Amino acid sequence: MKLQQLxxxxxxxRHDLNVSATAQSLYTSQPGISKQIRLLEDxxxxxxxxxxxxxLTHVTTAGAEVLEIAGQILxxxxxxxxxxxxxxxxxxxxLSIATTH
Incomplete structure (x- = not known):
């Protein structure tokens, strides 16, 4: 498991399960993200x-728990x-300086 996968x-x-939009926001490729997600799931x-x-249609029950922990880790x-x-x-x-007279 890698931080990048998380x-x-x-x-x-966060991008409504849109891998293409995610790839664009992270300046990487959509196939790269899909592959890393698959590797993590495996x-x-x-x-x-x-x-x-x-x-991607929705987050699974197990996925919701994984995402919660991933958010904490990140x-x-x-x-x-x-x-x-x-x-x-x-x-x-x-730096605060105080004087008395």
Whole structure:
């Protein structure tokens, strides 16, 4: 399981299951996203999205739970990135100086 796969399923769900729109927003290809979703589903042994032909029709029950956890994981990843940025840029921030006379 890769973070990129989690990001793909998360973004597909945010784009109303439209893989083409998701690919465009992520600057990648639709077949690449579809393949990564399939690989994740194969690894997990569950379908995240139900399909009708080549189209995604809805999120499965298992998929809804996977998406909830994926959202939490992606949120934690962003928190880690922000934390790392704070520590790598020690000159940023605010300085308050108070004096008394």
């Amino acid at each position: 990001r793909y399923i998360w973004e597909v769900s 690894e997990l042994g569950v379908e995240i999205f139900s399909r009708s032909g080549k189209h 949120g934690k990843v962003e928190s880690i990135k922000q934390l790392a940025q704070e520590y790598s840029s020690p000159n940023k921030g605010s």
